[in-house]
Amino acid sequence: MGPDPLDDLAAAFRGGVARDPEALARAGRDGSHLVGQPSAVATPREVDDVVALVRWARRHRTALVARGAGTSLDGESVPPAGSVVVDLSGWNSVLEVRADERWARVGPGVVNRSLQDALEKEGQFFPPNPGSWTASTIGGHVGTNASGPRSFKYGPTRAWVRGLRAVLGTGEVVRLGSRAAKRSVGPDLLPLIVGSEGTLGIVTEITVGTAPLPGVRRGLIVPLPADPPLGRIAGAMRAAREPGLSAVEYLDAACARDLAERRGVRWPDGAPLLLLELEAEEAASADLVEERLRGVLRSVGVAAEPHRHDDADRLWTERGESSRVLDERYGERIREDVCVPLPAIDSLIGAINEIARRERVPVVVFGHLGEGSLHPNFVVDPAGPAAGRIRAALYAVSLRLGGTISGEHGIGSLKAPYLADELGPGAVRLLRAVKRVCDPDGILNPGKLYPPEPP
Numbered sequence: 001m002g003p004d005p006l007d008d009l010a011a012a013f014r015g016g017v018a019r020d021p022e023a024l025a026r027a028g029r030d031g032s033h034l035v036g037q038p039s040a041v042a043t044p045r046e047v048d049d050v051v052a053l054v055r056w057a058r059r060h061r062t063a064l065v066a067r068g069a070g071t072s073l074d075g076e077s078v079p080p081a082g083s084v085v086v087d088l089s090g091w092n093s094v095l096e097v098r099a100d101e102r103w104a105r106v107g108p109g110v111v112n113r114s115l116q117d118a119l120e121k122e123g124q125f126f127p128p129n130p131g132s133w134t135a136s137t138i139g140g141h142v143g144t145n146a147s148g149p150r151s152f153k154y155g156p157t158r159a160w161v162r163g164l165r166a167v168l169g170t171g172e173v174v175r176l177g178s179r180a181a182k183r184s185v186g187p188d189l190l191p192l193i194v195g196s197e198g199t200l201g202i203v204t205e206i207t208v209g210t211a212p213l214p215g216v217r218r219g220l221i222v223p224l225p226a227d228p229p230l231g232r233i234a235g236a237m238r239a240a241r242e243p244g245l246s247a248v249e250y251l252d253a254a255c256a257r258d259l260a261e262r263r264g265v266r267w268p269d270g271a272p273l274l275l276l277e278l279e280a281e282e283a284a285s286a287d288l289v290e291e292r293l294r295g296v297l298r299s300v301g302v303a304a305e306p307h308r309h310d311d312a313d314r315l316w317t318e319r320g321e322s323s324r325v326l327d328e329r330y331g332e333r334i335r336e337d338v339c340v341p342l343p344a345i346d347s348l349i350g351a352i353n354e355i356a357r358r359e360r361v362p363v364v365v366f367g368h369l370g371e372g373s374l375h376p377n378f379v380v381d382p383a384g385p386a387a388g389r390i391r392a393a394l395y396a397v398s399l400r401l402g403g404t405i406s407g408e409h410g411i412g413s414l415k416a417p418y419l420a421d422e423l424g425p426g427a428v429r430l431l432r433a434v435k436r437v438c439d440p441d442g443i444l445n446p447g448k449l450y451p452p453e454p455p
């Protein structure tokens with residue numbers, strides 16, 4: 001037997017290497033049911049250390065898996081057996097905030113909430129706010145192009161990354177993007193990295209755009225009638241072109257009931273719910289926005305009195321609890337993430353219920369209604385055959401309706417076999433070509449995103 005490549009790992013770069021069972025177990029999981037068995041967890045200190053790590057990995061043909069908080073949901077950060085996890089959660093400094101120019105430069109391990117805290121002091125905020133915002137990192141958001149309730153108004157992470165520094169799988173350091181207001185220097189390479197799930201490069205610094213913090217952020221919880229006309233509601237909210245409306249979320253009756261039963265959460269019980277976020281400079285303007293939106297809702301048959309929630313951030317934290325609440329109530333399940341054009345939402349909901357009926361499993365649905373982005377949670381063993389059938393049927397329906405197999409969570413290993421159904425063979429070839437150039441030895445997060453090569 002030859003020498004263990006891990007023997008010289010610690011000497012190959014500056015930084016820590018952990019190989020104890022607890023560290024390996026922690027780094028082996030993400031928010032999915034999958035479990036990986038890495039052989040080490042490396043914590044580089046500087047960009048040169050990441051370069052050295054990549055060189056070491058190329059020499060030893062060992063996989064590297066970049067990791068932020070490990071909250072992704074489709075195996076994006078689950079390491080293959082024998083790989084080395086590159087833990088970037090310690091790179092958690094907000095390096096520079098420029099409120100005048102509306103950007104901030106951060107380490108990839110900065111947690112979304114910490115960035116919001118730092119920006120708040122400067123009267124700014126970072127718009128993407130996934131339900132995991134109290135734990136997940138900006139590097140992870142770049143990895144999955146994460147979004148959240150505020151994407152209704154502000155768009156996903158991709159719209160807010162102005163620049164980044166990454167170490168490619170070749171060991172080269174690239175800086176992409178610019179702080180200039182505009183630029184015409186060929187195709188933009190920056191968006192290639194956003195959503196690439198750590199398969200093209202390891203991101204070591206990010207410059208994000210920021211937005212001025214509104215004076216008032218008000219949450220509204222609106223009870224909906226049973227079987228609400230979701231397509232009409234979403235369409236009317238979008239058509240209202242209300243600049244003070246920043247989020248349009250939906251919880252079905254089962255999800256709303258489960259949240260309402262939770263201690264410390266005061267939610268209306270029994271009805272499906274629409275959650276809205278309004279932004280304004282002062283309370284009186286928020287009142288006007290609220291009045292206009294109530295008129296829009298009445299026009300689509302939603303007349304119930306809304307409940308006000310004065311701390312919108314808390315509203316999203318409580319709404320983010322839905323995952324934990326469903327964990328407690330139902331245990332194992334698959335948490336899906338499809339997104340369709342708004343006019344197709346009711347057809348999608350119908351198909352989700354039909355799939356659940358056919359498979360005889362409960363389903364709970366919540367999501368970012370204003371963007372047609374829904375998270376059906378099917379209560380089924382995620383590793384069993386029914387889960388596979390449900391996934392295949394759901395993705396086929398979403399694509400048939402003109403939608404996508406992932407609105408925001410990413411592809412990871414669970415959806416990789418379905419990627420070609422959405423992109424087609426030409427785009428998959430292009431994507432593989434990009435991968436080969438950035439990571440010729442295939443050391444960066446193998447098994448994720450790209451569909452398995454045909455034999």
Ligand SMILES: Cc1cc2nc3c(=O)[nH]c(=O)nc-3n(C[C@H](O)[C@H](O)[C@H](O)COP(=O)(O)OP(=O)(O)OC[C@H]3O[C@@H](n4cnc5c(N)ncnc54)[C@H](O)[C@@H]3O)c2cc1C
Binds near residue numbers: 136137138204324
């Ligand atoms: C309760 C809960 C709620 C959620 N709600 C939402 C939601 O509303 N919207 C949404 O979009 N997602 C949501 N998610 C999914 C997840 O939180 C997001 O995808 C988030 O962006 C992942 O961040 P992370 O720091 O945990 O990244 P990780 O899971 O550590 O990594 C995610 C991917 O990015 C790569 N990566 C991480 N850091 C780097 C880096 N520095 N360089 C290169 N690649 C890197 C990893 O290799 C991996 O492929 C939710 C998850 C949970 C558990």
